[in-house]
Amino acid sequence: MRPDNRAVDQTRDITITRNYTRYAEGSVLVEFGHTKVLCNATVEEGVPRFLKGKGQGWVTAEYSMLPRATHSRSGREAARGKQGGRTLEIQRLIARSLRAAVDLEKLGEYTITIDCDVIQADGGTRTASITGACVALVDALNGLQRDKKLKQDPLKFMIAAVSVGVVDGQAVCDLEYVEDSAAETDMNVVMAEDGRMIEVQGTAEGEPFSHEELLEMLALAKTGIGNIIEAQKAALAAG
Amino acid sequence: MRPDNRAVDQTRDITITRNYTRYAEGSVLVEFGHTKVLCNATVEEGVPRFLKGKGQGWVTAEYSMLPRATHSRSGREAARGKQGGRTLEIQRLIARSLRAAVDLEKLGEYTITIDCDVIQADGGTRTASITGACVALVDALNGLQRDKKLKQDPLKFMIAAVSVGVVDGQAVCDLEYVEDSAAETDMNVVMAEDGRMIEVQGTAEGEPFSHEELLEMLALAKTGIGNIIEAQKAALAAG
């Protein structure tokens, strides 16, 4: 029995609030149950040095948890003087996933930075971040087109992400913190809207996992992400 | 004429939302117009090394702006590897002000850390932070008493803060960003609920300011802070 009696393939309630703050070119508060992440997209002219003169754009991301997003306070990375390995790993994952969704040549020499700041963490912050960041990115890209700065839409497809795992021998979708900390296997899946995969990161937390378990988790991810992409599209349509 | 036709002594709309996140011992979203700061209080057992064995507690604070809290994106301090001078100056001010409101001996060997994270910035983030942090602190102190960890209330008095300044030769209260960036003089005032002063920080941005201008600004600060403390008390009473 899962918390809140969720079915094994059922995601938590997902809420996507656009225009959450005033200044960003895309600003989305995404909630997966109690997990809340603010995803702000910033558009800037120009590209990083390694892309200068190549006629293409860049999409990058940064990720951070507010110190008290979690049950106990974790030290502020700015005060410690560096971003931790987990933070860097997550923001590299977010950025890579978003770039898979964008035709960087169509973007032209713009850099889009998506800041994912976790307000409250109850499991699945990286997959929620990707999900919200995609919506903020779409808002930013639409703004560039509305302002006639881009002639074509650089978006190749929507992407979304979910965490799946094996808890007590049962594959489940969209783990919250109590499930996550008890899971034998934890897997984050990022998919395009057509169901193809962009990232699959599975980790055995206890015993190794079997091929069958992998397949079960992937099936749950596919169902879950399908629903999440519907929620993204509904939010975008609403605006 | 001020933006939104505010009177010179009129603060912006102030909203104080308690229990904004789930895990912190005090969690307050404070809004002064478009300025929004999340103030989370964390209670931890023990004290910093320099206080070990002295039978008293400690109150400290950290401050940060989300990268896109402002009109243009500013680099993330964790990524740059250090907190800037402005950040350190502000968090020292917040912490010092809060400690003035607490009897650290009555607090016993607990450390309370107030994280002030600016979600959206439209001027006055440090004074909004102090105002929200005080409410979060009260919630944390009340929790310690409710849990029988403290026998006496360590709170000496409520504190609140407001920015005042001189714009176009006119002293005004609670400057928003467009006023702040045009101000000849900028002053932040922290007061106790009885009107006595805890911090006064006035800076001539253009020409030096006169004794008379200082007195006018202090008078506006007193009126403004009176109203803000009422808003704090109403929020605490509502809960």
Next chain:
Amino acid sequence: MRPDNRAVDQTRDITITRNYTRYAEGSVLVEFGHTKVLCNATVEEGVPRFLKGKGQGWVTAEYSMLPRATHSRSGREAARGKQGGRTLEIQRLIARSLRAAVDLEKLGEYTITIDCDVIQADGGTRTASITGACVALVDALNGLQRDKKLKQDPLKFMIAAVSVGVVDGQAVCDLEYVEDSAAETDMNVVMAEDGRMIEVQGTAEGEPFSHEELLEMLALAKTGIGNIIEAQKAALAAG
């Protein structure tokens, strides 16, 4: 046609040299073709602070590339003052994988650190690192037992790793650099000797990948890792 006419499921020549340096408790030079990684295991008494008094041990890893392991020189991380995100991500992966292979309670209060230093890089450095590190770890664990510091063998099973990918629409095993930089999909797989999975990290470098491609890559990984584990066991038997 692959470089050196390798079959799609064929790994490069794998050489595992034990006792490569004199001082480490396990010292392995692992070579996957031109990729060469020195894996040194260090045994130290005691555990990190977060494990103090829990009666268990710890296994961790660090990873680094010599500045000129690659075609062009990359700046030394010590000189830049921090380890990059890629480095941190890889050493977290190595450490997590090794811990899956060890019963930390049987290890007792020892910390084993595996340093993986890449002497020469031609693709697959992280999977070569895991493969060599496992052998160095076994040598270190055997040393502890030989010295009567451990009564039981903490090793649960051997682990090994390989990179697989899709190049020109064809799934292939153990990519070297020219393949890796042309791959549409890149996947690193860590398996236990019984074929169950410890880590699966697949990334679409170009287009998203399909479920069928994922299955093909996993099948190649299983074959490849089987061969690699034989090489590990032969090296350990030789000693």
Next chain:
Amino acid sequence: MRPDNRAVDQTRDITITRNYTRYAEGSVLVEFGHTKVLCNATVEEGVPRFLKGKGQGWVTAEYSMLPRATHSRSGREAARGKQGGRTLEIQRLIARSLRAAVDLEKLGEYTITIDCDVIQADGGTRTASITGACVALVDALNGLQRDKKLKQDPLKFMIAAVSVGVVDGQAVCDLEYVEDSAAETDMNVVMAEDGRMIEVQGTAEGEPFSHEELLEMLALAKTGIGNIIEAQKAALAAG
């Protein structure tokens, strides 16, 4: 009764030695009693990036205490790898105050940096720094005019600073260390030579302070700064 029987409005003996070192464009040792600060002004062509092409100059400052300027040794900031919050706060104050005294457009594209290094600290190091830095700045500006690099004098007015406070219920001027550490309120005031204010920073160290106490402190500051500006002018006149 104050140390050395000083009257409440009496500053310590103030000594201003120009040309203290050989190389700086302005070099002043300022002494307020036992507090000794070396203020060196450096003139460099060019301006920071954010001012490029705006046809104006820049004035900035750095502050540091020698490790053994104080009763017990404090760690060297260069060895710790960062400047502390107090240091950053003070150097921001010094720089802001000096900029208030200079017409940056008349300065043209020069940057003047004032290094304030505290040789010995007995209270009031930031106000002594501002006082000495102003004299070093004047020497540097005069040098630029003498060398025909500037046609007009960019100096708007002299500035000086003093600390005032409330000790044992009595407002006093120019606190030395034993007074400072016992003060209920501590206030630093920077004024222009005509008595108008550039910075006012008052802090309640114990109980909040009243409006009347603020007025008393300001009056003492005005008297004290008047005397200090005379000392500055006498030093500059001396040749």
Next chain:
Amino acid sequence: MRPDNRAVDQTRDITITRNYTRYAEGSVLVEFGHTKVLCNATVEEGVPRFLKGKGQGWVTAEYSMLPRATHSRSGREAARGKQGGRTLEIQRLIARSLRAAVDLEKLGEYTITIDCDVIQADGGTRTASITGACVALVDALNGLQRDKKLKQDPLKFMIAAVSVGVVDGQAVCDLEYVEDSAAETDMNVVMAEDGRMIEVQGTAEGEPFSHEELLEMLALAKTGIGNIIEAQKAALAAG
């Protein structure tokens, strides 16, 4: 009696392996007994900023020990976030010595960086580094000439280095670790092939040393370095 019955003026077995790795423009593994250092030379177009437009080149060096090059593990400098004083001192010595051997004007606007990474340390790592680095440098300079990028050979002379010391009152040449840690005096000497000196760094580890001891050590260094330069030349001739 020395370890391995070496004569007082006898160096350890010296092995110089060129082309040790595939990608560097010069790649030398140098072994002095159990001390093993990999010296990789990288040629890059351009020079550091302070040399821009001066029509000359630059030679620099970096030095590092693998964490487990020694009997016990030392923390990785990249993980600690900075290079230690010993590291910086050694790499400054290596670079300075190499620059003495090169006519930087003949080098033209190229920068050659020699990375000296200690694989195994048994005393004398800095002198072995200089010895191996010189061979890697020669290979890199020869490559530039072969590729017609340089018309003249910038090499002025070969250099080599050895450590000498006083152990139990006896001057000895090429100390290994057990001697080094017992030495009363430790001296590193860098010489040109004609016997003139480039660097002499002698340190009293216990009692001060006498003029006579200095002369004895220098004589041993001269003999030792003569043999080492023969080994360098033989290695270069072999290729």
Next chain:
Amino acid sequence: MRPDNRAVDQTRDITITRNYTRYAEGSVLVEFGHTKVLCNATVEEGVPRFLKGKGQGWVTAEYSMLPRATHSRSGREAARGKQGGRTLEIQRLIARSLRAAVDLEKLGEYTITIDCDVIQADGGTRTASITGACVALVDALNGLQRDKKLKQDPLKFMIAAVSVGVVDGQAVCDLEYVEDSAAETDMNVVMAEDGRMIEVQGTAEGEPFSHEELLEMLALAKTGIGNIIEAQKAALAAG
């Protein structure tokens, strides 16, 4: 002809002022001509962790140049976030030299830190630092004996240092900046009062130097240091 017509073996005017600041246990301003270094000795109870419980003391040193000690301003190391290689090398030399002069067992569990801060630099700052630091150290050791904290004098002998070099083919003693920057060879020598050597660091800045030149430089160093030690003793006797 040397600047100021100094003879080749003549040092600059040397001034040693004790008790230069009020708080340090030893405080010496040492001047070699225009080179001025403030050397403050701090005595603290306890020893660094690696010496805990060994019943001996420790002597260490830190070195820094004020930003405008030199003709042009150099960036403040605290602001850059790290000490440079030159700084670390010099402070390691100073500390090592001072430890050679002290019987650390007789010192007991005290740590003495000598801060050498260069007020003005005209060549020879490291040797002036050692010279002044020795006097500050003696004052600190005498204080410990006067306070009955030590029963025996831990000082083994006085030490002093001087720079020598070859300029225009002529060996000279105590180089000032204009000589130093033109020198073909630069050598720093630290000696005990009996003329034996503690450190010898010779560097060829241009061509390598000969054995004869080395001997000439050492002879000049011996004469110079003899005079400097007389100046130290006169200063100590005066007090």
